[in-house]
Amino acid sequence: MNNTVLVTGGAGFIGSNFVLAWVNQGLGTVVNLDKLTYAGNLDNLVSLEHSAHHVFVHGDIGDQHLVAKLLDEHKPRAVINFAAESHVDRSIHGPEDFIQTNIVGTFHLLEAVRAYWGALNTADKASFRFLHVSTDEVYGSLGKDDPAFTETTPYAPNSPYSASKASSDHLVRSYHHTYGLPTLTTNCSNNYGPYHFPEKLIPLVIHNALAGKPLPVYGNGLQVRDWLYVEDHCAAIRRVLEAGKVGEVYNVGGWNEKTNIDIVRMLCRMLDAKQPRADGQSYANLITYVADRPGHDIRYAIDATKIATELGWKPAETFETGIEKTVNWYLAHQDWVNNITSGDYRNWIQTHYSERGEEMA
Ligand code: NAD
Numbered sequence: 001m002n003n004t005v006l007v008t009g010g011a012g013f014i015g016s017n018f019v020l021a022w023v024n025q026g027l028g029t030v031v032n033l034d035k036l037t038y039a040g041n042l043d044n045l046v047s048l049e050h051s052a053h054h055v056f057v058h059g060d061i062g063d064q065h066l067v068a069k070l071l072d073e074h075k076p077r078a079v080i081n082f083a084a085e086s087h088v089d090r091s092i093h094g095p096e097d098f099i100q101t102n103i104v105g106t107f108h109l110l111e112a113v114r115a116y117w118g119a120l121n122t123a124d125k126a127s128f129r130f131l132h133v134s135t136d137e138v139y140g141s142l143g144k145d146d147p148a149f150t151e152t153t154p155y156a157p158n159s160p161y162s163a164s165k166a167s168s169d170h171l172v173r174s175y176h177h178t179y180g181l182p183t184l185t186t187n188c189s190n191n192y193g194p195y196h197f198p199e200k201l202i203p204l205v206i207h208n209a210l211a212g213k214p215l216p217v218y219g220n221g222l223q224v225r226d227w228l229y230v231e232d233h234c235a236a237i238r239r240v241l242e243a244g245k246v247g248e249v250y251n252v253g254g255w256n257e258k259t260n261i262d263i264v265r266m267l268c269r270m271l272d273a274k275q276p277r278a279d280g281q282s283y284a285n286l287i288t289y290v291a292d293r294p295g296h297d298i299r300y301a302i303d304a305t306k307i308a309t310e311l312g313w314k315p316a317e318t319f320e321t322g323i324e325k326t327v328n329w330y331l332a333h334q335d336w337v338n339n340i341t342s343g344d345y346r347n348w349i350q351t352h353y354s355e356r357g358e359e360m361a
């Protein structure tokens with residue numbers, strides 16, 4: 001088998017970081033299947049425009065015939081599934097797309113992969129991998145003093161998004177146990193870094209601050225997330241692909257728990273230093289408490305001991321180094337942000353935040 005991998009959702013935030021690293025490190029060719037929803041952005045991959053090692057295909061993971069054709073044509077040694085609807089708030093407004101892509105789409109993808117894998121010769125069959133990229137949200141919400149999620153924490157998803165990801169994880173698990181498909185699943189905590197769509201907390205706060213708009217904090221702002229720099233997540237996925245035990249699950253996290261309000265205040269301090277406001281005021285004066293997210297999970301925290309001890313993966317970035325790179329990237333790539341903050345994005349921001357009692361337009 002050649003050194004080609006099929007990546008799904010490779011025009012989104014984490015997928016595009018993964019594709020860029022894979023091609024730039026000379027690891028082989030990526031066939032990148034992406035539906036280009038509002039979250040998919042080919043601007044992320046413009047540096048690969050002339051690369052012979054990046055083949056972009058516009059399509060849906062739920063299109064089993066298309067996936068079968070791509071597998072047959074490119075004979076990848078692995079499939080890495082990033083494609084998903086990923087935003088919790090959107091899943092609360094409209095769950096259907098989440099069911100279609102995250103559950104039904106993953107099912108069709110698995111069916112196409114099962115047929116392809118079943119027809120491989122014995123050696124290729126043994127080395128093939130299907131890696132499913134999932135989330136810590138499937139484990140539900142932790143209390144303040146609870147131990148962090150391990151790979152054996154029972155699933156307790158609370159949002160339509162996390163329920164759809166949990167379903168897809170179960171499908172992947174079943175394809176290993178029933179059909180022997182060589183699967184791997186990673187459950188990662190909150191990522192941040194370049195190409196993060198500005199509907200999510202960190203890029204939204206940077207974007208709004210620079211535009212002089214309110215910085216919306218849901219509820220009391222004391223919810224906790226465990227942050228990991230996106231390139232560290234991509235490195236963890238490569239490591240699991242290379243050395244993970246077939247059928248196993250690996251939790252990935254940065255040992256970096258922070259409350260939302262601390263994140264927002266830290267971003268304000270960084271922007272005050274790097275790009276002071278014309279009126280001399282702090283960006284923190286823009287912080288605005290808005291209505292809470294329905295069913296808001298209080299705390300996520302990942303115990304990443306298994307991937308550290310069994311596979312030797314650890315994050316390279318601390319939160320301080322990662323957030324510094326991230327803020328610098330956004331300051332240097334305002335064009336990238338401006339290109340996506342139009343159309344569907346503006347409608348979403350308008351509807352979503354006016355419901356929370358804040359006009360953002
Ligand atoms: P994203 O929303 O930025 O990107 C998703 C990509 O998938 C987009 O390019 C979109 O066009 C594509 N896509 C959507 N539906 C598709 C379909 N039916 N067929 C093909 N492509 C489709 O998401 P992200 O933040 O990059 O997350 C990627 C994966 O990682 C998701 O599975 C998500 O659940 C998981 N994850 C994300 C985080 C995080 O903090 N962002 C953390 C842990 C796990």
Ligand code: DAU
Pocket residue numbers: 086087088089134135136137188189190191199200201202204216217218221223224225260293300
């Ligand atoms: O934990 C992994 C998950 O992290 C991924 O599976 C999801 O795909 C990803 O979107 C992310 O989910 P969150 O809901 O944690 O991310 P989000 O950036 O939407 O919100 C982070 C926290 O900040 C959350 O507690 C809600 C809060 N928040 C978010 C927004 C957009 C605010 O207070 N204000 C906001 O405007």
